Amino acid sequence: MAGGSREIKNHALIEFLQSQTQNVLHRLYTRPSACLAIVRLMSPFERQLVMNLLWLEQPLETKQVTSWVTLEGRSAYEAALKTLALLHILPNSKENMSLHSSFKTGLRNGLTGSGDIESFGVPALDVGFEPLSPEELDVYALERWDTTLHFMVTSGTGEASAKPSDGVLYLLEHSGLMRNDQGRRIINSEGFQFLLQSPHAQLWEFMLSYLRMMAEREDMDMVDILGFFFTLSMMQIGQQYSNETLSPTQIIMVADLRDFGLIYFPEHSTTVFQPTRFATSLTSHMQSISEAESKHEDGRDGPHGFVVLETNYHIYAYTNNPLQIAVLNLFVAFKTRFSNLIVGTLTRDSVKRALINGITAEQILSYLVAHAHPQMKKNNPIIPVTVQDQIRLWELERHRVKGQDGYLYKDFGSMNDYEVVVKYARELGVVLWENGAKRMFFADAAGRVLIRNYIERRTAI
Template sequence: MTKNLIEFKDLTSYITSLPLTVIEKIFDHPTTCLTIFRELPELAKTFIMRLLLISQEVPKVTIDSWIDSKYQDKKVETFKVLTNLGIWQEIRTQAGLPAYILKNSFKENLYLGMFDLTKSETADQNPQVDSKKMVEMMEKLDNYAIERWESILKYIVNPKDAKNQVSNSTKEVLKFAGLMKSVDENYVPPSNSMDDESVSDEPVILTAAAFQFLLWNRKIQIWYFIIQLLEYFWQKKNQDLSECLTLLFELSFSTFGKDYSCENFSEGREEFLQELRKLGLVFMKTRKIKRFYPTRLIIQLANGINSGFETDKDDKGYIIAETNYRIYAYTDSHLKISLLALFSDLMYRFPNMVVAALTRESVREAFKMGITAQQIVNFLRSNAHPQIASRKPILPETISDQIHFWYNERNRLKFDEGVFYGQFNSDDDFLSLKNYAKDIDALVWFNDSKRLMVAKKSSHDAIKKFYKQNKPK
């Protein structure tokens, strides 16, 4: 089982990891509180709903009575989540008993979000929209969103061919996220490298983490990338993280197909909105017209971010791998074909189908980029065609074993630093030092007839000390 190279954080985990000052600021917005509430465990939601309309603290013993004793573990975890998020606080009753009460800011804004959610800062959409034009706009938004997002994925897989399709700022976020890395340590970016009118020519390749990223479904990919974008704005650009987060949550509650104004946005909000545009999460006709359309990619986040790593239901498998190392990929997607080409040689290309071959050389090229054998095996299994999805094993053992063999043969030699000892005056001196090195598990190699030996470098000081203490006078 391979270790994950990048960690997926759901909304609850991410908010918990933020400083308390940031959490307190985002609690000042109804949409943020409502979004967080929707992502909480069911038991936490129950606690909050019972406390929401109560103006005084509730003794802990009372809250304990709401839960059957057999669910003690869930109760403890719920207490921990609500405390870490700063949603409630522990106080003492007049009798000195422990009690809990919801934080005022969260309580008031959650109430507004649930029962009195008025127009947000973005919610001044145009009132009259022709239904036919609305349908056309929805189709346009869907095509735009998929095209933009897939252009980023294509750049990750093949940066040379897709470098003109991705903005320089997005490229910087990809490097910040550990999905891309430079292959030239001496590369010096030009002075206009952050100007999106120019095209960065920095030579980069995808990382092993990027391959793991590409295996996730689109919703998880977008959420992970958004977290990295938030961190980039916060750490590298010193932007107000709470401002970016609240905009994100407001957009996730917007109406698909309707446009919203950004006329009164702050500079930070405007800049973050532009980055979301480059990802295909919002659409703007022109930057001069201060209106934008949220796409489904951003709106779907309101339907639940903590949904894990399940694959998309509509994303059916397309790969059939045979024991002769041939791979048949039933797809015309340039992205999927480029992904397959990372570890195989493309042989033939037909309408809706590609034939490729797994070879030692093609797989080793993938290993050089940091992609592991298990990642390749997982990719072939998770994208198996429905016709073979019920086959056991889905991927022939011949192929999985051979991929692992090619991976392991790269590590047949192990290099360790050592110290060479020779020119001993007598056999006794040599045998004494050799036996001591053997006793402390430092002996690497020896030749009795020539009085030669090699020991671990880390044990050199101990061996030298032993030799001096036992050296014949």
């Protein structure tokens, strides 16, 4: 068993599963769809280990498995063993290796089409509504997703934007992507960092926030929650599925995931739904949102960058995508708008407006680099150094003066009195400034009572 030494980061859902209890995981592994989906999320080395042990009826000696691993692949092998042990799939043993019985049975059933077939979804026998085609489902899912992203970037600007459902709004705040400012939800630094990620990574971060939020509810079963996610990932796009076999927890999820663009059903439908590409590609390596975007024409940008930035701070954005325009409007002062071109300038006021909303200078620069036009990417560095430095200087202006409450101690009778008291204040760790020549020092307010009592005790002697 060969393997490279390059470390592969676990999928975010794998890390979430590792935080679950052994009981939850073993109940989850009774569902064939969950076992198949988890294997799809594993690294190649982890998947190879599982498949080598899957059909064995007896445990395999650990030293025999270790002998398959090359020297270069040893670190990847150890990492795979650790991951599988945390998932309670492969118990950590120095003598023998054997997959946990529940996972082995679940994965075997998933591969052979036996066991609990309902874990892959139950196709609807009676059509509840006129089904959407895969292309129409892509348009629907993207509209739902863009509504959420567009609301994030326009919430603090006063620009009119379609409002997502109350559930989406609550999740945006609960996940820390937006903050509540006197009743208004405004994008913060974490939210802007979220926008810098790839669309597929955005979807998964949003889904993980949803999973964490659901886990906090005592009336929701985590096995049902995770199981439904894995069931969705195994469904066929365009097919209608029945929700009559779903648990109360999963019925709630159907309504929630409709708001996120993972599920479609019209308002009048109560028993049938369709998964979108967002849902069916949850556990695959396919970039679900990017795939959906590429399958229909809606005036979106292609895979190439669209921003040109000059040394005089002028920006030319070749785009008609409302979302990209709204993001730029967070830190760019627009001058002219054409059908497929935005002309603007990075100004002190426009950048400071973004900084006030929690967006950092590095995030602005990262966004400009990520969306730089191919012509700009020929430059080294991509962003002119003068522009980089100026944006960072505008950020530093906000931190030029830092206030701190405290008290000034002065008018000591002698140098000895001053030195004794300031030494005591230093030992307390509260001295913020001192001037021995003028016999005065400034100390944090937290030390006021102790310093005053110390001075009074010395005076009384």
